[in-house]
Amino acid sequence: MQSEEDWDDGEDWDDDYDDSDSSSILDMELATKMKLAGAVGIALLIILSSTIFTNFGFYSGAGSISVLIDVNEGKDASDNTFTFNILATSPAFGSLEKEGKYTIVNVPNSVEYSGSPISAHSGTFSLNDDGRGSVSIAYSDLFKMNGNYNLQVELGSQKASDSVILNKFSESAVADLVQFDGSKPLDRDDGVITNMHFSSEIIDDPDSNLDKSIIIIPSVTGTITIYFSEELFEEDEDENYWDSDNDRSPEVVETIQFSYFGDQMSVVYESGTVEEGPNFNPFIFDTSEFYGNSGDYAIVIEFTNDLGSDDSVKQGQSNWKWFHICNTNSDGSCSD
Structure with missing residues (x-):
């Protein structure tokens, strides 16, 4: 042990x-x-850097994207461009992609149109460091037909869309005679006072759920021809008399060149006299440019649309096809 x-x-x-x-x-x-x-x-x-800085991360892309068409698009008479704004955020752990693409498709609202949606425009957009961007397109490069314009933007794997109704194509025109109702002639010294209106074709109107023509603000150029027929003023005649040629022998006494865009109208008489300016309604035809004798007169409008794919000639006239102009007495009767 x-x-x-x-x-x-x-x-x-x-x-x-x-x-x-x-x-x-x-x-x-x-x-x-x-x-x-x-x-x-x-x-x-x-993680913090990728959240704060849009251009910092392991890869490029987009966390979210939104697009907004200008709220006044199609409403501002003087506007000649289609504008939309984009806002995007960077993805988690990634940097914000700065280049994206967009497409715009036109879905016509004409009741007579039975075709497919129309490709209106496409292109690319760029974003700044804050993830914001804006695109403006001239209507002359975009507009096809009256109807809905569907916009889609794409950035990385993210997409967003918006839409707006644009009615800028005119099918007809009318010159409403402000002072003529068939009961009395117009005094030559007052001129021919009218309200000029341009209207669309028959369209599907979502605001009223009715198919109808609506007054629009187009971009058009054309001619206004004034006809004369030597006639005595006929009292107590109804609309049928004034809206029919009957035995009249029309002859052209004036051809006016005109252009109309937004709230601007320009007219050029044969004499070279020019009248132009904004908010032209009521438009007063200067009788000194065409009046020769007491008689019946008519206004005929021919024009083409400057926007859209249809360049055919459209027509219009005064709301009363014929109306009488003369030198009037104090009681409104003709003195000549």
Whole structure:
């Protein structure tokens, strides 16, 4: 049996134990934690940067995108461009893609149209560092037919859309005679006072749920021809008399060139006299340019649309086909 003297409880144990091994383990654990903390910090920095900065990330794309057509599109008479705005955000862990594309499709609202939607325009857009962009397109490059214009934008895997109804194509025109109702002639000194209106073809009108023609603001050019027939003023005649040629012998006494865009109209008489300006209604025809004798007169309008794919000649006239002009007495009767 081993004696108590043989058991050495101190010296051999002390010789075998080395505290440097424990220190190394602690150092390794600390280094690992520091590396892990550093990795987490870098990851958080990347996440934060990708959230704040649109041009920072592992890849490019879009987190979201929205598009808005100008709220006044189709309503501002003087506007000649189609405008829309884009707003996009960057994706998680990615940078914002700066280049996108768009398409615009026209769905005609004419009740006589039975074809497919029409490709109106397509192109690309660019975004700034804030993810914003704007596109303006001349109507001459965009407009096809009256109807709905559906816009779709695409950026990365994200898409957005908006739409607007544009009615800018005129099928007919009328010159409403303000002072003539068939009961009395017009006084030559007052001129021929009219309200000029241009109307669409018969369309599906969502506001009224009725198929009808509506007054529009077009872009047109054409001629206004004034006819004369030497006649005495016929009292107590109804609309049928004034809206029919009957035995009249029309002859052209004036041809006026005109253009109409938005709220601007320009007319050029044969003499070279020019009248133009905004908000022209009521438009007053200058009788000194064409009046020769007391008689019946008629206004005939021919025009073509400057916008759209249909360049055929359209027609219109005064709401009373014939009306009488003369020098009048104080009681409104003709003096000549």
